[in-house]
Amino acid sequence: MSNMDEVGFDSSAAVDGGESFEAVVVGGGPGGAAAAAVLAENGVETLVLERGVEAGSKNVSGGLLYAEESAPYTLDGLFPGFRDEATERPVTRNYMDNLADGKVHTVDLGGVHHHDTEWCDSVLRRPMDSWVAERVHERTVEAGGGLLTGVRVNGLLREGGEIVGVTCDELDPIRADLIVAADGVNSELARDAGLMDWDEPEEWFQGVKAVVDVPPEEVNDRFGIDDDEGVARLFAGDLFEGVRGGGFLYTNRDSLSIGTVFHLDSLAAERAEPQELLDALLTHPHLGQWLPDEYDEYDEREYSAKLVPDSKKVAHPSPHEGRLLLVGDAAGQMQAQGPIIKGMNHAVSAGGLAAEAYIEARNRRQPESAGERYERRLHDSGLYGKLRPRRYEALGRFGEREVVADAVDDLAGSRLGRLGVRIAGGVVERAFNSPFLLGALPDTRTAYATVPRVLAEELGEPVRGDNDADPPSLEERIGDLTYDTDVGNPHIELMDNSFEASGTAVTACPVSAEGFGGGCYREETVRANGDEERVVSLDTQPCVECGTCAVVADTEWTHPRGGKGVDFRQG
Amino acid sequence: MHTVVMTKGVPDFREGKVAFDEDGHLERGNTPTVMNPNDEHALRAALQTRVRHGGRVSVMSMGPPGYEDVLQEAMESVYADDCYLVSDKQFAAADTWATAITLATAIEHLGEPDLVFAGFKTADGETGHTGPQTCWGLDIPIVTHVVALDIDPEERTLRAKRLVEGDIEEIETVETSLPAFVVADPEFEPSYRTARHRLERKRLREEARERAADIDEHVTYWDHEELNLDPDYVGLDGSPTIVSSVDPIPRAPAEREATEVDPTDPEALGEVVEELTPHAGGD
Numbered sequence: 015m016s017n018m019d020e021v022g023f024d025s026s027a028a029v030d031g032g033e034s035f036e037a038v039v040v041g042g043g044p045g046g047a048a049a050a051a052v053l054a055e056n057g058v059e060t061l062v063l064e065r066g067v068e069a070g071s072k073n074v075s076g077g078l079l080y081a082e083e084s085a086p087y088t089l090d091g092l093f094p095g096f097r098d099e100a101t102e103r104p105v106t107r108n109y110m111d112n113l114a115d116g117k118v119h120t121v122d123l124g125g126v127h128h129h130d131t132e133w134c135d136s137v138l139r140r141p142m143d144s145w146v147a148e149r150v151h152e153r154t155v156e157a158g159g160g161l162l163t164g165v166r167v168n169g170l171l172r173e174g175g176e177i178v179g180v181t182c183d184e185l186d187p188i189r190a191d192l193i194v195a196a197d198g199v200n201s202e203l204a205r206d207a208g209l210m211d212w213d214e215p216e217e218w219f220q221g222v223k224a225v226v227d228v229p230p231e232e233v234n235d236r237f238g239i240d241d242d243e244g245v246a247r248l249f250a251g252d253l254f255e256g257v258r259g260g261g262f263l264y265t266n267r268d269s270l271s272i273g274t275v276f277h278l279d280s281l282a283a284e285r286a287e288p289q290e291l292l293d294a295l296l297t298h299p300h301l302g303q304w305l306p307d308e309y310d311e312y313d314e315r316e317y318s319a320k321l322v323p324d325s326k327k328v329a330h331p332s333p334h335e336g337r338l339l340l341v342g343d344a345a346g347q348m349q350a351q352g353p354i355i356k357g358m359n360h361a362v363s364a365g366g367l368a369a370e371a372y373i374e375a376r377n378r379r380q381p382e383s384a385g386e387r388y389e390r391r392l393h394d395s396g397l398y399g400k401l402r403p404r405r406y407e408a409l410g411r412f413g414e415r416e417v418v419a420d421a422v423d424d425l426a427g428s429r430l431g432r433l434g435v436r437i438a439g440g441v442v443e444r445a446f447n448s449p450f451l452l453g454a455l456p457d458t459r460t461a462y463a464t465v466p467r468v469l470a471e472e473l474g475e476p477v478r479g480d481n482d483a484d485p486p487s488l489e490e491r492i493g494d495l496t497y498d499t500d501v502g503n504p505h506i507e508l509m510d511n512s513f514e515a516s517g518t519a520v521t522a523c524p525v526s527a528e529g530f531g532g533g534c535y536r537e538e539t540v541r542a543n544g545d546e547e548r549v550v551s552l553d554t555q556p557c558v559e560c561g562t563c564a565v566v567a568d569t570e571w572t573h574p575r576g577g578k579g580v581d582f583r584q585g
Numbered sequence: 586m587h588t589v590v591m592t593k594g595v596p597d598f599r600e601g602k603v604a605f606d607e608d609g610h611l612e613r614g615n616t617p618t619v620m621n622p623n624d625e626h627a628l629r630a631a632l633q634t635r636v637r638h639g640g641r642v643s644v645m646s647m648g649p650p651g652y653e654d655v656l657q658e659a660m661e662s663v664y665a666d667d668c669y670l671v672s673d674k675q676f677a678a679a680d681t682w683a684t685a686i687t688l689a690t691a692i693e694h695l696g697e698p699d700l701v702f703a704g705f706k707t708a709d710g711e712t713g714h715t716g717p718q719t720c721w722g723l724d725i726p727i728v729t730h731v732v733a734l735d736i737d738p739e740e741r742t743l744r745a746k747r748l749v750e751g752d753i754e755e756i757e758t759v760e761t762s763l764p765a766f767v768v769a770d771p772e773f774e775p776s777y778r779t780a781r782h783r784l785e786r787k788r789l790r791e792e793a794r795e796r797a798a799d800i801d802e803h804v805t806y807w808d809h810e811e812l813n814l815d816p817d818y819v820g821l822d823g824s825p826t827i828v829s830s831v832d833p834i835p836r837a838p839a840e841r842e843a844t845e846v847d848p849t850d851p852e853a854l855g856e857v858v859e860e861l862t863p864h865a866g867g868d
């Protein structure tokens with residue numbers, strides 16, 4: 015029966031005008047978990063709401079979790095036993111492979127990797143987040159709250175224009191003195207508050223990833239490591255058709271995380287297919303040495319995708335309004351330090367700082383000052399400086415201007431540039447290992463494609479070996495994912511289906527492709543009154559909720575209702 | 586608040602699970618026993634009550650020993666605190682009347698519960714009598730076909746929305762005092778619209794999982810002596826129902842006549858419409 019809701023009795027909370035908790039944390043990722051843990055430890059009655067069937071079931075990361083020496087909070091600091099129980103392998107070796115023209119030039123990235131790093135582990139988000147969430151639940155229960163999954167917060171509860179709580183699909187409105195929006199990259203709360211928008215493709219990266227099954231002893235064998243060691247390799251050069259971005263490979267206990275991260279504007283402009291670029295990496299001869307060969311077949315556990323904010327451009331300097339504090343990706347706090355991606359660790363720090371700020375504000379009986387205090391802490395702790403380095407504002411942005419970018423690119427690719435590379439190979443390696451320089455690096459072809467290409471061509475060794483990996487087709491990848499479909503409740507609405515407005519979604523959507531009928535977006539030709547029109551049509555069922563089309567197409571985009579939609583098992 | 590839920594084990598009627606003998610009679614020994622599907626709604630109603638108002642939930646069943654699977658399932662779905670299995674050779678072959686007398690006695694033996702829940706009907710007998718007859722034995726008010734519940738523990742009242750004549754289009758709201766007997770309709774949908782209720786349900790689930798793992802420790806067995814029941818008034822001897830004959834369950838017709846229709850042929854479709862028109866009134 016469809017109108018059963020009307021049949022039931024109003025719950026008492028609705029009659030009394032809503033229930034309340036001292037704090038509501040939206041999102042059970044690292045940012046939300048850290049905020050909730052610190053709040054609960056200080057006796058704040060905290061409710062955590064997570065939309066996935068389980069924490070982590072909606073989350074994807076490449077998979078390197080950094081604990082920085084300078085960080086105010088880390089996950090093992092907050093949750094004893096974390097590294098033993100919830101991570102894959104400590105990453106002890108870091109390299110960057112520049113590939114071009116059948117050659118490879120490898121740079122040791124140990125310098126930048128170890129800089130300010132207390133430890134760095136590879137992680138898979140479903141197991142990690144769900145382990146953390148259990149601990150968060152235990153702690154928040156003790157403080158009078160708890161963690162609920164399967165609940166999507168769909169907006170802010172306002173009274174007289176002021177934010178006083180949240181509204182949800184599955185629950186009656188909830189009031190709170192503190193609302194922490196830790197709802198990730200496509201934060202509906204940040205948008206509702208008018209603090210963040212998703213308008214500009216150049217402010218985002220899109221990541222696509224495959225988790226490939228490999229038995230633990232094979233991982234050790236192929237990478238020459240022990241159980242308590244791990245490897246991270248980054249890839250750049252000519253394998254991505256000039257799209258700005260790169261690839262990564264991280265060793266897990268008994269699998270490999272292999273993926274690509276591209277600037278969304280570049281992906282959109284080139285009309286590149288993310289899954290094809292991923293395949294270009296997976297099938298590159300250089301990767302054959304690590305992937306299962308013809309004897310033990312290539313088996314992909316999971317294909318996934320997500321958007322990542324570029325903190326250099328979007329980290330909000332003042333991520334709060336009234337009782338609402340934004341942390342982590344919701345505030346754009348995802349740092350791409352050159353090829354190294356740090357988002358989870360910063361979300362943890364920000365979550366802890368937001369909680370601290372509220373506790374202090376409350377203790378001083380000025381709860382309304384929590385936002386200001388949080389902002390000050392972000393800046394004083396040095397976190398904001400990492401997210402939006404001043405030197406990038408000065409140098410990087412300048413370098414991105416088209417004329418400058420082209421000139422630099424031409425120079426790097428010129429004979430003079432090549433000569434420079436040959437003479438100064440060691441300098442280039444040092445440059446890659448300089449956090450200072452990486453922070454100022456402009457986001458141009460030069461950094462992502464030209465320099466790596468020149469390095470490989472001028473200094474590289476020939477790539478040896480074969481690659482027998484046979485990645486699944488897009489159709490198979492979609493078919494292998496688990497969905498709780500929500501027929502009749504589309505979470506994406508196409509506002510303008512003309513090809514001009516929304517056509518980019520056909521290629522940029524990681525589960526759609528030109529000429530493929532089984533994804534979310536399809537290109538169609540409609541004939542009417544003798545006219546032909548190219549339009550885009552949408553079917554949200556295979557959606558992996560990456561958020562890409564919210565930026566590149568004209569859509570009304572929200573997350574699916576709690577527990578509905580894709581259910582990642584690895585992440 | 587003490588709530589009792591009545592549940593019954595029935596043969597698993599899902600395809601491929603039921604065994605019949607040559608005469609088409611059910612072979613109980615070879616058919617697995619599962620919880621009566623309609624009891625699920627009673628269990629859900631009891632759980633909603635427990636989540637909202639706290640207290641204790643007991644599951645009660647009458648049946649042979651070896652019903653633990655059914656009780657375990659009930660315990661896991663209603664997060665019950667304890668289970669009572671009314672079990673005795675003397676109770677065998679009871680009709681709904683004798684069953685109701687036995688169950689009513691057992692429920693009274695528990696103390697005086699505030700609420701008793703029963704499912705609409707069983708998947709085997711399908712009479713729908715046992716619940717109301719048990720209620721008659723207990724001499725408390727009954728509300729049947731309940732689709733939504735609201736309890737006021739202080740006032741000791743219960744408001745219920747119920748289907749009138751089992752029709753979802755027609756719903757009435759009734760009020761009665763506690764203790765009361767509730768027969769949940771299959772349309773009963775529990776509602777958990779507050780975070781605190783969901784958190785409580787989660788807490789209860791975690792506790793119940795642990796209990797259900799050691800189900801034996803939480804089951805109490807009662808026989809006719811414990812319940813002080815006269816064997817003449819229970820089981821077959823206490824059953825006034827006379828079974829005149831038993832019809833074998835009709836098998837699905839092996840072959841039905843079917844005419845294939847070309848969906849693109851308007852004439853053929855017209856014939857289909859003509860065939861169907863006389864039934865359009867719901868005949």
Ligand SMILES: Cc1cc2nc3c(=O)[nH]c(=O)nc-3n(C[C@H](O)[C@H](O)[C@H](O)COP(=O)(O)OP(=O)(O)OC[C@H]3O[C@@H](n4cnc5c(N)ncnc54)[C@H](O)[C@@H]3O)c2cc1C
Pocket residue numbers: 040041042043044045046063064065066069070072073074075076077078079080165166167168196197198199200201202220221222223273274275319320321322341342343344347348355356357358359361573
């Ligand atoms: C391909 C890829 C590679 C990456 N690589 C790395 C890496 O190697 N290292 C690194 O540190 N970072 C990496 N990141 C970034 C990292 O994943 C994020 O920065 C980090 O997860 C942000 O944490 P968060 O807590 O802010 O948000 P999230 O981890 O995204 O958590 C948000 C949570 O909120 C929930 N949620 C969202 N909306 C709602 C709602 N309305 N109601 C209720 N719940 C909601 C979500 O289900 C989710 O659980 C990568 C990201 C991608 C996509």
Ligand code: SF4
Pocket residue numbers: 506519522523524525526534535554556557558559560561562563564
């Ligand atoms: S439909 Fe949109 S959100 Fe879903 S996978 Fe495609 S691009 Fe991502």
